[in-house]
Amino acid sequence: EWWGGILTAPVTASGNFVKKGGIDWSRPANLSYSGDTVIESGNLAFQSGGTSLPGTGRVVLANGTGLNLNGTSASISQLDVTGNATLTGGTLAVTQSLTGSGTLTNSGNLDLSGVTTISPTVSLSTTGTLTLPTGAWSVKRLILNGVIQRAGVTVTAITHPGLVTGAGTITALEDIPIPTGLSATTTLGQIALTWNAIPGVTSYAVRRSTTPGG
Numbered sequence: 785e786w787w788g789g790i791l792t793a794p795v796t797a798s799g800n801f802v803k804k805g806g807i808d809w810s811r812p813a814n815l816s817y818s819g820d821t822v823i824e825s826g827n828l829a830f831q832s833g834g835t836s837l838p839g840t841g842r843v844v845l846a847n848g849t850g851l852n853l854n855g856t857s858a859s860i861s862q863l864d865v866t867g868n869a870t871l872t873g874g875t876l877a878v879t880q881s882l883t884g885s886g887t888l889t890n891s892g893n894l895d896l897s898g899v900t901t902i903s904p905t906v907s908l909s910t911t912g913t914l915t916l917p918t919g920a921w922s923v924k925r926l927i928l929n930g931v932i933q934r935a936g937v938t939v940t941a942i943t944h945p946g947l948v949t950g951a952g953t954i955t956a957l958e959d960i961p962i963p964t965g966l967s968a969t970t971t972l973g974q975i976a977l978t979w980n981a982i983p984g985v986t987s988y989a990v991r992r993s994t995t996p997g998g
Contacts, residue, residue: 800841803828803849821860823849829873830854843876845869845888851876853892863888865906868983882906887925887983890914897950904957907983916941916952926956930986935959960985 800819803826820841821828829852837843837858845851847867853874860876865884875893881901888894890910896902902921908914909927926933928944933956941948948954965980977990 820844822846823851823869825849827852827870830856845871845884845886847886871912885924889983902954908954909983909985910947911986913946914948914954916948916950916954918951919953921952921954922957923954924956925958925960926954927960927985932960932985963988 798818801817801821803821803823818841820843821837822844824846825848827850831854837860841860842862842864843851843860844864844866847869849867850870850872852872853876855874857875858877860878861880863876863878863882863884865882865886865888867886869886869888871888871890871894872892875895877895877898879898881899881903882896883901883903883906885903885905887907887909890908891912893913893915894910895913895915897915897917899917902917902923904922905924907925907927908923911929914928920938926939928939928947933939935956935958937955939948939954940952941950960982963979963982965978967978969976969978979988
């Protein structure tokens with residue numbers, strides 16, 4: 785287990801690497817383990833040119849966590865997104881399954897071309913590259929470059945060139961919900977609106993009407 789700071793001492797193990805706090809940086813040749821990579825808190829980052837992730841284990845991302853590959857490439861067997869988490873800064877190839885019930889916000893390169901399972905309970909929001917496996921796949925919710933994809937609309941490399949690659953298709957099973965917790969605060973000549981953020985949504989359209997529901 786590692787709680788925070790910069791990891792400089794070599795780590796060699798056959799078990800899991802559990803990240804519990806702060807921000808970690810893996811320096812070249814410092815991490816060698818064969819188990820899972822579990823990020824329970826904060827962000828785990830890898831130094832550019834350093835070692836990345838062991839390909840034999842899972843990566844588990846808890847709510848509010850992030851994985852920054854920082855220009856490196858990694859291949860793992862399973863990506864388990866248990867909460868709202870982020871993937872940035874490199875290429876992550878998943879060879880078996882994408883699972884979980886959270887939202888993964890990806891600004892790097894997420895390569896799912898080798899997977900045989902994509903859980904319909906996971907949601908994806910990507911501004912980076914998403915590579916799909918052959919076949920028709922579904923996720924709970926799907927946001928591409930900040931644009932919400934309506935439920936049942938088929939997304940392919942043809943409909944979203946440069947953002948989506950691969951031979952497969954992907955659709956959202958649910959529409960993004962209406963934001964909750966809307967409140968208004970008035971000041972002289974202004975009205976300030978606040979609401980609860982929706983994971984993966986980067987912008988909102990605010991409209992006004994003179995009639996309720998208009």
